[in-house]
Amino acid sequence: MAVGLGPLPDFHAITGLRLGVARAGIKKPGRRDLVVMALEEGAQVAGIFTRNQFCAAPVLVTREHLSQAAPRFLLINTGNANAGNGEQGVADARTCCAALADLTGTAPNQTLPFSTGVIGEPLPVEVIRNGLPEALDNLAENHWAEAAEGIMTTDTLPKGATCRLELDGKPVHISGISKGAGMIRPNMATMLGFLATDADIEPALLQSLVSELGEQSFNRITIDGDTSTNDACMLVATGRSEAPRLTADSPHLNAFREALKAVFMTLAHAIVRDGEGATKxxxxxxxxxxxxxxxxxxxxxxxxxxxxxxxxxxxxxxxxxxxxxxxxxxxxxxxxxxxxxxxxxxxxxxxxxxxxxxxxxxxxxxxxxxxxxxxxxxxxxxxxxxxxxxxxxxxxxxxxxxxxx
Missing domain, CATH: 3.10.20.340 (ArgJ beta chain, C-terminal domain)
Known part of the structure; x- marks a missing residue:
């Protein structure tokens, strides 16, 4: 019943980022429900999160890990929010990060976990652990569409946006996916949103951009007035483009900001267009x-x-x-x-x-x-x-x- 929401675009690959998807069977058998995003060394990650005081365990762990180490993986599951589970929820989120670390030879705090789905049910850690090899086996730069499907809950259609621009004659690419259809009045971002670019961006500027553009887009949408426990919007910059590095005083910043804003807006509006039961x-x-x-x-x-x-x-x-x-x-x-x-x-x-x-x-x-x-x-x-x-x-x-x- 999505209102004017068309098919996914042909995503631009983001050099330095690969996506893998598994059918782990977290809630329903046979559907894509586990996503791994692998980042090459040197990638920068910034994010904004829910202000709901009952924030989910993965939000707590992701914030912690971002302050400790350079992320190498994002781990996303649908079908279970891992929210309202107290200390056990935090322990379960950490266990999933450790399981991915064991398979990839990285440190547990280099994985950022994200969950969406039913609140108050224990996270099926073993199901997720068993699904990780499949997700890692099909890591590829062009799996954005599969990942968009793999983060859905009550969404009727996957959501994505992509663009290409040139800075100083060098190509820069932006791609992103989002999910959300109910429990949407973000107080920071959407329930889940993941955007990436191959631009080289100063870390402080990256955080400034995700905060600024999240406020203008995801923080201006509402389906039902309910703010989720799991809201997260992450922006990855792999730095693999040959375009000049973007800093706060870069002459190319405005052009990049406008292109990035357009992707933010498209993803945010797609959530409203696919609101639960929406016809307008x-x-x-x-x-x-x-x-x-x-x-x-x-x-x-x-x-x-x-x-x-x-x-x-x-x-x-x-x-x-x-x-x-x-x-x-x-x-x-x-x-x-x-x-x-x-x-x-x-x-x-x-x-x-x-x-x-x-x-x-x-x-x-x-x-x-x-x-x-x-x-x-x-x-x-x-x-x-x-x-x-x-x-x-x-x-x-x-x-x-x-x-x-």
Whole structure:
């Protein structure tokens, strides 16, 4: 039921990074569910993680390992989140890292573990251990599509993006995959996102880029308002391109940043387009706010309103629900006469009430579309911000009611 989400692209290989996938049988037999990403020596890794205080064991271990050693492997499993498992969960994540280290001759803290799936169930360590040889046996630079499938949970389609650009006449490549369809209101990134480039990037700049672009993309999407325990978004730079090294004052930085941003945005939007039960892709644009927080308060109030989301699913131009949500967003001392609300190119609200030229037929025409923009002008300042979300359908309830069965 993905909204306007097409097939995966033909990924550009990232020299210095190989991907291997196994059918380990973690939750369901026969499906790809274990991914290994192997990094050549010299690769740099930066990341952002969930702010959920019940963060999963692999998040804790990955943070720890990043502070201790240069990563050589990323180990990702689906079917089990290894969250809510206390100290045993941490021990299990470390055991999986040690198992991969034994097979590859690396140190356990050179593996970064990631998990996604059901919360509160013990990680099937032996199943994962037994699947590692298969994943290592098929390591290849061109296995991005297989890896995109191998990290899915309730996603209906794999998600990926890729691009090529030239810096100082030398090619640079960026490829990435993401997963997520429910429990999505990232408070850092998506449930899982992995991006890589062959650019040579200063380590501090790499962390700055993933933080900055994650904030603009994955931190502006929401399906249901729930922040996962397992959110992680990682950016790898292998440094194998012949292009000049990127630093904070590099003349090529802006071109690279824009290309990387486009990949971030594509991966983030793909999550919304494949939201559980989604039939509409909704852009909520708040303009003329006094602050970023004010703009986001309004945008997220709209994005999380069950009444607004169900009206969108029903293609019902019930604009009163949108007006009511703006009014309860917590913005102090709103000048109602200054507020403008548009549905696509149709004016809904002007001068504190329904726009004079609004008609139900015009509103209905917009609501019948699969991609819809809601614009709110607050008339209070110069800050603009955007959030992306989807509608709320009966299928969302069914998917989550049956998630563990």
């Amino acid at each position: 892709f909704i852009t909520i644009r708040v303009e003329q706010a006094a602050s970023t927080q004010e703009a986001l308060d309004v945008a997220y109030t709209l994005a999380h309103s069950p009444l607004v989301k169900t009206a969108l699913f029903a293609s019902d131009p019930n604009w009163g629900r949108i007006l009511a949500a703006v009014g309860r967003a917590g913005v102090p001392d709103l000048d109602l006469s200054a507020i403008e609300i548009d549905l696509g190119d149709v004016a809904l609200v002007r001068n504190g009430g329904r726009a004079a030229d609004y008609t139900e037929a015009r509103g209905q025409a917009v609501m019948d579309e699969s991609d819809i923009t809601i614009r709110v002008g607050l008339g209070r300042g110069e800050v603009n911000d955007t959030v992306w979300t989807c509608d709320l359908s009966q299928d969302y309830v069914t998917i989550n009611a049956e998630y563990r069965t």
